[in-house]
Structure formats: C-alpha cells, structure tokens
Amino acid sequence: MSAATSHAAATSHGAVEPAETPLTPESWGKLGMWIFLAGDAVGFGTLLAAYGGMRATSADWPNPFEVLGINLTAAMTFLLICSSVTMVKALEWLGKGDRSRAKMFLLLTALGGAIFVGCQAFEWTHLIERGLHINGNPWGAALFGTSFFLVTGFHGLHVTGGVIYLLAMVGVVSRRPDPAASYNMVEITGLYWHFVDLVWIMVFTFMYLL
Amino acid sequence: MAEHKHPNYMAIFWALAVLTVLEIVVVFLPFGKLANGTLLCALAVTKAALVAMYFMHLRFETRTLGLIAVTPLAIATLLVFVILPDAFHVSHKTANVKPAPAGAKH
Secondary structure (H helix, E strand, O other): OHHHHHHHHHHOOOOOOOOOOOOOOOOHHHHHHHHHHHHHHHHHHHHHHHHHHHHHHEOOOOOHHHHHOOHHHHHHHHHHHHHHHHHHHHHHHHHOOOHHHHHHHHHHHHHHHHHHHHHHHHHHHHHHHOOOEOOEOOOOOHHHHHHHHHHHHHHHHHHHHHHHHHHHHHHHHHHOOOHHHHHHHHHHHHHHHHHHHHHHHHHHHHHHHO | OOOOOOOOHHHHHHHHHHHHHHHHHHHOOOOOHHHHHHHHHHHHHHHHHHHHHHHOOHHHOOHHHHHHHHHHHHHHHHHHHHHHHHHHHOOOOEOOOOOOOOOOOO
8 A cells, every 4th residue: 555655645736644544545536426426316305205205105006117118118128228338349459559449439339328318208209198297197197207207307318418528538548659648537527437337237137127 | 456356247237137036936925925025125135235345345344344334224213113103193095086975173
C-alpha cells in the first residue's frame, strides 16, 4: 500500500496528506462516481420498493408477464449484457495502448445503448396503442401504468445519458494521444455503464418477470 | 497507470447469459408464486453481484468502497419492510374499478 499512498500524496492538491489509505488510490473521480452511483441506486431502490408496495396493496394488479410480454425485453436484457462486455473490452484495449480498438468498442457500446433505447421506444409505442397509459389501462390497477412508465422511463433516461457520455469519451480518447491519459476517465464511464446494466437486471426481474 | 487484474470477462458474460435464460425458464415453472419469486430474486441478485464484482471491479477495490456500494441495497431492503406492513394492515385492498356496493356509505 505504500506505493499507493505515495502516489496519492504526490497527486493530492496542496498540503494535507491523507490520514488513511484513500478508497480509490488511483483517482478521486472514481470515488466520486461510486458515490454518485450509490445515490442513484437509492433512487432506483426507492422506485422499486414503492412499486412493490403499490403492487402488494392492490387487489387488481395485472400480471406483468402476461400483459407486457417478455420476448423483446429478454432480447434487450441480453443486448445490455453484451454492451457491458464491449465496455470492458474498450477499457482492456486502452490498457494495452490500442486507442483505435478502444474507440471501436466504445462506439459499439454506445450503439448497443442506442438500440436498447430504440427498442424501448418501440415497446412503449406498442403498449400505449394497446391502452397502457400513465393514468390507466384496460387490465386493472391504474398505478400499474404509472409505475411502469416511471421506472422504465427513468432507466431509459439513464441509458440515453450513458450513450451521450460514451460518445463524449470517444472524443476524449481521440484527442489524447497517450492512451494512459484517458484510461481513468474511460474506467469511470464503465462504472456508470455497468451500473445501468445492473439496474436493468433488477427492473427486468421485478417489473416483467415477477 | 494503475491497471487492474483483469478477470475472465467472457466467463462472466456466459454466466450472465445462462442466468438470464434460467430466469425466463423459472417464470414457466409450476412451483407457485412464492417459490418462483424467491428463485427469480436470487437469480437477479446473483447477476447484479456478478456485474458489480467483476465488470465494476468491486472485487478488486478496498473494503470501504464495497460498503459504500452495498449501503443503498440495505436502504432499499429496509424500505420494503417499511412499506409492506401497509399491504397487510389495510382492511380493504384498493381495487381500481369496483363500485362501492349500494348502501355501504361511510
């Protein structure tokens, strides 16, 4: 740990030497992202807990599995898992110093996210046409629609933000000739992207399968 | 540049893919709502843990960072237990479209 401590001391701005080992010795940005994600996870956790509460107190909650259908969403789940793999590949290539491969995998990750959002738009359109609205639906409890659009919409916004974030990172990698100079930023981007994947795993289980 | 020990990402990918297929299989199993639900939750938590531990490298980070990451899960679980008593103490469940029976005025 002494190497890490001296590294942190060398990069810390100014006078105060860390009193204990930093949580993320290689960068403060990573710690920042983890704390942001912890907060974001509370947001999603609250939404899902509220969903569970509303569903449990309702006598006529539709069976989501039958109403929503899971063929498309299962494919979307698989797509997000694939995009997580392309994300780790991007970081791996950057670590090996191959910027063009890293950029290609970042673009593939962004493409996966864009297709995901496209599928979601298609799914929403289809469900709205069948009568699922934010304030009611033909199958039962009105809150079913409210919670569905709220939770999947909140997640979809995260994916959209992630696609923009990934494209911005392609720019960062392009502008910095030294691959090591963007490694840390891409790793932090990866944290966000994998988190979005992780949340979808939960949303898919709780809102579609259960 | 601080580089991590890289886990075998493809192995994690296949594990996640197989667990996803298992989830969809579980939906069709005739074990009843409770057993199926428990199985589905267990599979989802396993998948989430795999993503966090290996894709997000949490396994290779400091213990305290792990605690920061797990805290929201604890809060969300607590929240479920705060909300759920309502489900069992409300004498009449709130059905959306059922008209009140005639004469049953409060």
